[in-house]
Amino acid sequence: MKAAYWLAERFSDIQYRLAKRDREAVAQNLSRVLGKDISECRVIAQKVFRNFGMYLVDFFRLTRFDSKALEKRVRIEGIENLDNALKQNKGAIILSCHLGNWEMGGVTVAVMGYDISAVALTHKHKNINQFFINQREKRGLKVISVGPIMKRCMSTLLKKGILALVGDRDFTNSGIVLNFFGIPTSIPKGPVILSLKAGSPIVPGFLDTPIEVKKIPDASEEEIIKRTMEQMVSVMEKYIRRFPEQWLVFRKFWEAPVDVFVL
Numbered sequence: 001m002k003a004a005y006w007l008a009e010r011f012s013d014i015q016y017r018l019a020k021r022d023r024e025a026v027a028q029n030l031s032r033v034l035g036k037d038i039s040e041c042r043v044i045a046q047k048v049f050r051n052f053g054m055y056l057v058d059f060f061r062l063t064r065f066d067s068k069a070l071e072k073r074v075r076i077e078g079i080e081n082l083d084n085a086l087k088q089n090k091g092a093i094i095l096s097c098h099l100g101n102w103e104m105g106g107v108t109v110a111v112m113g114y115d116i117s118a119v120a121l122t123h124k125h126k127n128i129n130q131f132f133i134n135q136r137e138k139r140g141l142k143v144i145s146v147g148p149i150m151k152r153c154m155s156t157l158l159k160k161g162i163l164a165l166v167g168d169r170d171f172t173n174s175g176i177v178l179n180f181f182g183i184p185t186s187i188p189k190g191p192v193i194l195s196l197k198a199g200s201p202i203v204p205g206f207l208d209t210p211i212e213v214k215k216i217p218d219a220s221e222e223e224i225i226k227r228t229m230e231q232m233v234s235v236m237e238k239y240i241r242r243f244p245e246q247w248l249v250f251r252k253f254w255e256a257p258v259d260v261f262v263l
Contacts, residue, residue, distance in 0.1 A: 004057045012053035016046050022250045023049075029253045030244055033181050047245035055101050055248065062107055063138045070111050074104075078207030082114075082162070085201040085210045091157035093191050096205030097168035097236050100246045103136065105205060106164050110140035117142035117156045118164035119149060121171065146171060153190075157198035164205070165191050168236055169249075176226060178233055181240075183254050192228045196221070202228075204235045211235070 016023055026048050030041035085092040094109075094116070096102045109116045118136070122145045123129035133143045144152045144163075156163045167188055168180075175186040192213060195202050201210040213228045240247050 005054050008053035008057045009050045012049040016049040025252045029249055032254055033240055033244055044245050051246055052248050058101055058104050062135045065107055065139055067111055074108055081207050081210055082203050085203050089160055090199040091160045092162050093195055093200050093202045094162055094164040094205050095167045095191050095202050095232060096164055097166055098248050099239055106141045107139045114162055116162040117144050119144045121146050153194055157200045167191055167232055178229060180233055187229055189225055192225045206239050208235055
């Protein structure tokens, strides 16, 4: 395994040097997140490439991941937050973002015996897409492919299961524009809509304190959704700032170029 990670880092360094557009996109994103000059962020950007290389090693080895591997390789913190959320008997929504190895996180929860489903993008090539699904499902992580998914998501929650969603990118162009690192950004509202409908608490994928969708006197549903989403954004910002080298986003998150961005 150490050899595989070492090779992944070497190939990632080569990719970092060759993929100028991706390299600059990552550095620009980090500049906005950290409030640093882009030139400073290139050092962190190289770490992002390396971490993605190691993420791929883990993904291709997911089918070998079992309870023994879990004991050796994963330290779990905050699982009590998920357990407390599930005690409400309304399922739970795990809010993740493209931070760290979210695939390993979902499989870890499944290997621990939890009933968990994750919404995932569909690859345009059928065989590759099926391979991705198999890698996840062989270790117990159920996959809900992006599309008309509301019924399947609600079914998971009504059966008191766990639904994992990524919350830092709006793939449907139907989100709400909120400040994300001080910049207007479309944030997906699906987690909050589902929470309102099913009564399920939202547990940040970092196993932080659950976010409750609170009814506010005289407030419209839109206002309640917006306020809850602002809490979601705040949690995602906290962890991305804390682990910027783990934010695996390789396109310009915000299109406008920037040299120095001060938060």
